[in-house]
Amino acid sequence: MEYSEKLKEMFINHQAKVGIIGMGYVGYPMAYLSASRGFKVIGLELNEERVDMINRGESYIQDVSGEEASEMVQKGLLSATTDYSEMQNVQVIMITVPTPLNKTGDPDMGYVFSVLDMLTPHLHSGMLIVLESTTYPGTTEEIFPPVVVEAGFEIGKDIFIAFSPERIDPGNIDYGPRNTPKVIGGITETCTEVAMAFYEQIIDTPVAVNSTTAAEMVKLYENTFRAINIGLVNELAIICHLLKVDVWEIIEAASSKPFGFTPFYPGPGLGGHCIPVDPSYLAWKMRALEYKTRFIDLATEVNTGMPVWVVDRVVELLNEEGKPVKNSKILLLGLAYKAGIDDLRESPALDVFRLLQHRGGIVCYHDPFCPSVQIDEETVLSMDLNSDVIKKQDMVIITTGHSNVDYKLVVDHSKMIFDTRNVIRSFEGKGKAKIHFL
Numbered sequence: 001m002e003y004s005e006k007l008k009e010m011f012i013n014h015q016a017k018v019g020i021i022g023m024g025y026v027g028y029p030m031a032y033l034s035a036s037r038g039f040k041v042i043g044l045e046l047n048e049e050r051v052d053m054i055n056r057g058e059s060y061i062q063d064v065s066g067e068e069a070s071e072m073v074q075k076g077l078l079s080a081t082t083d084y085s086e087m088q089n090v091q092v093i094m095i096t097v098p099t100p101l102n103k104t105g106d107p108d109m110g111y112v113f114s115v116l117d118m119l120t121p122h123l124h125s126g127m128l129i130v131l132e133s134t135t136y137p138g139t140t141e142e143i144f145p146p147v148v149v150e151a152g153f154e155i156g157k158d159i160f161i162a163f164s165p166e167r168i169d170p171g172n173i174d175y176g177p178r179n180t181p182k183v184i185g186g187i188t189e190t191c192t193e194v195a196m197a198f199y200e201q202i203i204d205t206p207v208a209v210n211s212t213t214a215a216e217m218v219k220l221y222e223n224t225f226r227a228i229n230i231g232l233v234n235e236l237a238i239i240c241h242l243l244k245v246d247v248w249e250i251i252e253a254a255s256s257k258p259f260g261f262t263p264f265y266p267g268p269g270l271g272g273h274c275i276p277v278d279p280s281y282l283a284w285k286m287r288a289l290e291y292k293t294r295f296i297d298l299a300t301e302v303n304t305g306m307p308v309w310v311v312d313r314v315v316e317l318l319n320e321e322g323k324p325v326k327n328s329k330i331l332l333l334g335l336a337y338k339a340g341i342d343d344l345r346e347s348p349a350l351d352v353f354r355l356l357q358h359r360g361g362i363v364c365y366h367d368p369f370c371p372s373v374q375i376d377e378e379t380v381l382s383m384d385l386n387s388d389v390i391k392k393q394d395m396v397i398i399t400t401g402h403s404n405v406d407y408k409l410v411v412d413h414s415k416m417i418f419d420t421r422n423v424i425r426s427f428e429g430k431g432k433a434k435i436h437f438l
């Protein structure tokens with residue numbers, strides 16, 4: 001029997017063993033999903049502390065609960081290792097390691113290359129390898145075939161290679177890895193078929209495309225679409241401020257149009273490991289082809305300028321009260337890059353924190369999800385949110401709109417609040433605090 005048919009049969013019977021390389025925000029939920037669908041999963045992770053936690057049935061990722069992890073470990077469906085030789089015994093590998101930008105803003109594929117180096121000695125016939133890390137179009141086709149062919153295997157016959165972008169939205173309670181459709185493109189047609197056959201067993205809606213490059217491009221288009229629309233609405237916030245109209249009112253009223261309009265919301269900047277980073281992958285690839293990605297470049301310029309604009313507004317608002325930023329006490333409410341999660345990566349609130357500190361502000365923060373944060377050389381701890389702490393502040397800036405914050409307490413005891421997320425609109429005019437919106 002051909003390997004492709006053998007694998008499909010093993011997927012249907014749930015006999016295939018799954019290896020997930022990189023057990024982070026993406027890898028752990030995918031491991032849990034595969035295990036909960038009845039596959040035996042082994043997480044391959046270089047961080048020993050994480051490996052020990054997984055094997056004890058504990059979770060360090062918000063989207064997988066300790067109970068869920070523990071149930072899978074007890075059933076013998078989930079374990080973890082640091083040992084790449086374990087990949088000799090798996091039929092499916094998902095690669096979910098980081099793909100950051102380096103200091104010059106170019107893609108850093110170092111993690112993916114190091115996975116390939118360590119995996120190569122353990123390649124074997126009858127395996128499906130899926131890269132899930134976000135990357136520039138053309139990556140999978142460029143870097144996998146040379147290694148696999150050099151190791152003596154035929155792609156689409158012995159080993160099946162596909163790219164399937166991860167669409168995980170941390171903290172989203174309506175759409176998780178199982179009910180979010182997933183795009184899949186293989187190097188050959190058979191690769192796509194084999195990959196589809198696997199994902200059909202674990203998710204509700206796999207969506208096939210014709211190539212790995214198409215699948216890579218889909219992910220970048222989705223996130224570039226968001227980055228550009230957020231750039232547009234951030235610029236709209238600046239325009240509305242100059243025109244002395246309320247940007248939130250404009251967005252709400254525009255949203256009454258039942259067709260041809262999608263609301264996006266402004267904020268202190270773009271954060272997270274994806275939306276600010278992914279368009280740069282496309283821009284980088286296009287630079288190599290001597291094409292300038294004007295929309296991406298402009299949106300990046302607007303979005304990265306937002307923390308500075310927010311700080312300028314803070315200066316303006318303090319000024320109106322006759323206070324300089326220097327020695328003003330400022331509390332940032334929410335540091336994570338978006339509401340409801342603990343992820344601080346690329347968070348614009350951190351830029352606001354640093355910029356205000358550099359201008360001499362005495363800055364502290366409260367974030368129910370992030371107990372501590374590294375600001376340059378200093379480890380800063382989240383303050384308790386109580387009336388005494390709030391009363392001491394010259395200004396409270398709502399930088400992330402977490403829902404589990406007692407905003408009434410904040411409104412009741414603040415002198416001035418600058419709400420960059422429009423979360424305390426219902427308190428407007430109700431307390432003594434002067435409330436300003438982005």
Ligand SMILES: NC(=O)c1ccc[n+]([C@@H]2O[C@H](COP(=O)([O-])OP(=O)(O)OC[C@H]3O[C@@H](n4cnc5c(N)ncnc54)[C@H](O)[C@@H]3O)[C@@H](O)[C@H]2O)c1
Nearest residue numbers: 022023024025026044045046047096097098099133134166
């Ligand atoms: N976080 C998100 O919301 C999200 C959403 C969609 C796509 N993505 C993409 O998914 C990929 C992974 O992102 P993440 O947020 O899960 O990263 P992460 O940093 O949370 O997790 C990556 C894990 O990989 C491990 N690792 C690094 N090198 C390794 C190696 N050689 N072998 C084994 N383990 C290794 C790290 O120790 C870490 O635990 C990235 O390409 C990212 O762009 C992330």
